[in-house]
Amino acid sequence: MSTTITIAQHSTHPLTVNRLGYGTMRLTGPEIWGEPANRPEALQILRTAVESGVTFIDTADYYGEDVTNRLIREALHPYPSNLVICTKVGATRRPDKSWVPYNTPENLRASIDNNLRTLQQEQIQLVHLRLMGHGAVPLDEQLGAMFEMQREGKILHVGLSNVTREELETGLQLGPIATVENMYSYAQRTTVKLAHGTNPGGEEVLDLCEQHGIPLIPFFSLLHALPKELDKIAEIxxxxxATPAQINIAWLLHKSAWLLPIPGTSSLAHLRENLQAAAIRLSAEDMAYLG
Known part of the structure; x- marks a missing residue:
């Protein structure tokens, strides 16, 4: 099992990272809004992740809002040379905590500028365009704005998030797609409808990512597991x-060499537990049993 993965491997600026990253979403307050309940622990989680070998951190300026970006800057700036910070644009939050599209070319530019400011960077190494409100702004207009900012040097690599297979195929025709970020876990592999919209599953695009050498970054939860699935993962x-959460991470690492899990947590103990999952070796029999 490979312990590293390369983003944009065929570009002039490939990025190689360790194959277990960290997602910052849960560092915010309840409902992904506001400051963390324990700010010192949140800062220590980020520092411990990097000290433990995490070289890929996922964030977004609409987490909080701007909470995770500010925490990352406070905890880690000046950033280690091998650290890749990946952010997302295409959405924003209203005061009622609802999630809404923010994906016109002007919106996307404003988001990139805000991420550059709050992360205190001159260039963002990887930005995912999260698709929301499908059809409201054509995909070619959204990606066109992203590629324009890439040419300007504000973005190094462009990825897509929350995409269907058809949308990924379209995106690949429009320009170089470095990564894809979709909901994906052992128990949640296909499209799921949530309160704030539909989340396409990773299984729907995994083979396409593998064909093109594109890392698929799963964000996941065990909350959608069916009882029979929980029984199997509990047995392994x-x-x-190990814990079921650790096996879920290990399953992703073994499922495909093109998967880059980013398990998130607001607990330092759980962070250490999640990182230990990288050392778990599932046998062929284990994977066959899990299915």
Whole structure:
């Protein structure tokens, strides 16, 4: 099992990172809004992640809003040379905590400028365009704005998030797509409808990502697991003296060399537990049992 993965491998500026990253979304307050309940612990989580070998951190300026970006800057700036900070644009939050599209070319430019400011960077290494309100702003207009900012040097690499197979195929025709970020876990592999919209699953695009050498970055939750799936993952966890969450991470790492999991947590203990999942070796029999 490979321990690293390369983003934009065929470009002039490939980025190689360790294959277990960290997603910052849960560092915010309830409903992904406001400051963390324990700010010192949130800062320590970020520092511990990097000290433990995490070289890929996922964030967004609409987490909080701007909470995770400011935490990252406070905890880690000046950034280690091998650290890749990936952000997302295409959405924003209203005061009622609802999620809404923010994806006109002007919106996207404003978001990139805001991310550059709050992260205190001159260039963002990887930005995911999160698709929301499908059809409201044509995909070619959204990606066109992203590629324009890439040419200007504000963005190094462009990725897509929350995409269907058809949308990814279209995106690949419009320009170089470095990465894809979709909901994906052992128990949640296909499209799921949530309160704030539809989330396409990773299984729907994984083979396409593999064909094109594009890392697929899963964001996931065990909350959608069916009882029979929980039973199977619990059995494998018992065999390896691990937790179900650790086995979910290990399953992703073994499922495909093109998967880059980014498990998030607001607990320092859970962070250390998640990182230990990279050392778990699932056998062919384990993977066959899980399915």
């Amino acid at each position: 966890a018992r065999r390896h003296e």
